[in-house]
Amino acid sequence: MRFKNVFNIxxxxxxxxxxxxxxxxxxxGRAARHFLGKCPEHxxxxxxxxxxxxxxxxxxxxxxxxxLLDYDTDDDRLPDAAEEADRQGITISFDxxxxxxxxxxxxxxxxxHGEERAEVAGASIGGGNIEIHELNxxxxxxxxxxxxxxxEHMDSKGVxxxxxxxxxxxxxxIGFMDVDRKARSGEAMTVIELDTVxxxxxxxxILQLPYVTRAAxxxxx
Amino acid sequence: MQFRTLKDxxxxxxxxxxxxxxxxxxxxxxxxxxxxxxxxxxxTDYYQVMKEAVERGITEDTVSRSGLTGGDARRVHxxxxxxxxxxxxxxxxxxxxxxxxxxxxxxxGRIIATPTAGSCGxxxxxxxxxxxxxxxxxxxMVQGLFxxxxxxxxxxNNSSISGAEGGCQAEVGSAIGMAAGAVVEMRGGxxxxxxxxxxxxxxxxxxxxxxxxxxxxxxxxIVRNGxxxxxxxxxxxxxxxxxxxxxxxDEVVDVxxxxxRSMPSEHRETARGGLAQTPTGRKITEELRxxxxxxKN
Numbered sequence: 437m438r439f440k441n442v443f444n445i446x447x448x449x450x451x452x453x454x455x456x457x458x459x460x461x462x463x464x465g466r467a468a469r470h471f472l473g474k475c476p477e478h479x480x481x482x483x484x485x486x487x488x489x490x491x492x493x494x495x496x497x498x499x500x501x502x503x504l505l506d507y508d509t510d511d512d513r514l515p516d517a518a519e520e521a522d523r524q525g526i527t528i529s530f531d532x533x534x535x536x537x538x539x540x541x542x543x544x545x546x547x548x549h550g551e552e553r554a555e556v557a558g559a560s561i562g563g564g565n566i567e568i569h570e571l572n573x574x575x576x577x578x579x580x581x582x583x584x585x586x587x588e589h590m591d592s593k594g595v596x597x598x599x600x601x602x603x604x605x606x607x608x609x610i611g612f613m614d615v616d617r618k619a620r621s622g623e624a625m626t627v628i629e630l631d632t633v634x635x636x637x638x639x640x641x642i643l644q645l646p647y648v649t650r651a652a653x654x655x656x657x
Numbered sequence: 658m659q660f661r662t663l664k665d666x667x668x669x670x671x672x673x674x675x676x677x678x679x680x681x682x683x684x685x686x687x688x689x690x691x692x693x694x695x696x697x698x699x700x701t702d703y704y705q706v707m708k709e710a711v712e713r714g715i716t717e718d719t720v721s722r723s724g725l726t727g728g729d730a731r732r733v734h735x736x737x738x739x740x741x742x743x744x745x746x747x748x749x750x751x752x753x754x755x756x757x758x759x760x761x762x763x764x765x766g767r768i769i770a771t772p773t774a775g776s777c778g779x780x781x782x783x784x785x786x787x788x789x790x791x792x793x794x795x796x797x798m799v800q801g802l803f804x805x806x807x808x809x810x811x812x813x814n815n816s817s818i819s820g821a822e823g824g825c826q827a828e829v830g831s832a833i834g835m836a837a838g839a840v841v842e843m844r845g846g847x848x849x850x851x852x853x854x855x856x857x858x859x860x861x862x863x864x865x866x867x868x869x870x871x872x873x874x875x876x877x878x879i880v881r882n883g884x885x886x887x888x889x890x891x892x893x894x895x896x897x898x899x900x901x902x903x904x905x906x907d908e909v910v911d912v913x914x915x916x917x918r919s920m921p922s923e924h925r926e927t928a929r930g931g932l933a934q935t936p937t938g939r940k941i942t943e944e945l946r947x948x949x950x951x952x953k954n
Contacts, residue, residue: 438813441689443685447703564770
């Protein structure tokens with residue numbers, strides 16, 4: 437079942453005009469912010485399909501920027517997000533993407549803060565619901581409906597066991613998991629959707645595990 | 658969730674003497690692990706947002722961001738207050754409220770997607786006007802929203818609630834079906850009557866194309882929300898009167914997906930067909946493009 441519960445249907449509370457182009461976009465922007473782990477200084481947004489064609493009329497651009505400022509879908513400040521980003525000195529560019537894309541409403545967001553860079557690509561699939569398709573170039577899926585732990589690591593035996601054991605010790609329950617690696621023994625990404633938000637101490641424990649290079653929590657609740 | 662189809666809902670409700678709302682709340686608690694109290698609180702908060710949007714839309718001048726639409730909710734509301742309407746004041750009030758929420762949406766105001774933003778006027782239009790008319794309290798309205806949610810859950814998972822996927826029937830049509838079934842339950846009808854109302858409502862929107870002028874959620878979306886609210890009330894009346902959907906409602910849901918898939922992409926939210934490509938639709942699109950270019954320069 438694509439839609440999991442009643443609030444996927446009634447809800448979200450949002451600022452208009454389009455659940456796909458506005459609410460979904462805000463959530464995708466917010467996912468990029470959380471994945472970077474801080475407010476970005478530079479942002480590049482690449483829009484595909486219907487997003488690219490009609491983003492200006494739907495305020496998709498404002499919603500994406502609002503999400504990057506960590507605004508939720510119903511934040512009254514969304515219509516003024518561009519001015520606020522400007523005030524904070526965040527530079528943002530919008531481009532139209534070319535080539536293949538997996539969904540009519542698709543966006544790629546590249547965020548930077550100092551030397552740190554993160555990239556999120558995802559689709560807005562209707563009713564404000566989203567689907568994450570890529571994190572930092574890895575093909576990993578996430579729904580954004582549950583808190584998501586994204587761990588970058590080297591592909592090696594036992595890494596996943598270490599991560600899941602850490603979660604289990606913290607009494608966190610896994611609802612969904614996806615792994616992608618660039619090559620055998622190469623760089624890898626694991627995303628885990630959890631029933632509850634892991635706190636900073638769990639994140640720190642995971643960061644200390646062998647082979648783990650980076651970890652972030654994307655929590656869109 | 659224990660139910661996948663509308664028929665499942667009726668069966669489970671009958672077996673356990675539950676209302677559709679009670680079943681939905683129980684399943685939501687099981688699925689999410691969130692307490693019943695918190696689940697009900699979230700829906701109560703959502704209903705508050707719906708009421709605020711109705712109020713805003715009929716008292717304030719809402720002009721859309723594009724400047725294309727606005728003010729129709731107040732026009733219809735004033736007309737209704739004049740007391741001389743063609744469809745009766747109750748239907749006209751529901752229509753005014755639905756237009757109100759849809760106009761608030763187009764002006765980037767706060768709304769609840771039910772099931773989407775493009776169809777966000779129908780359920781509040783029907784619910785808030787019915788609450789005033791029948792004197793229901795908010796607790797009952799919130800129960801009604803859970804009933805609507807259960808119906809929408811089945812439609813979304815077996816068909817679609819996205820205009821890009823299934824045309825306007827998937828957005829406005831789904832909302833009408835959800836509102837119709839919920840009204841039947843709130844007015845004391847059986848789950849079976851509610852499900853027939855859903856089927857009757859959906860049958861009447863099959864094939865409805867999504868053809869937004871300039872790609873915006875305004876023309877014809879706002880008007881379709883107004884008329885959709887009236888359709889929902891009418892379908893609820895048919896259900897309450899004992900009219901049965903000759904084609905079982907689940908089959909109507911399934912065929913809605915097939916109809917949506919066989920629609921050309923021109924008629925699925927791309928603004929490349931339907932009203933968007935009439936001479937006036939094209940003129941409006943050009944005008945907006947020109948203005949945007951000017952603002953950019």
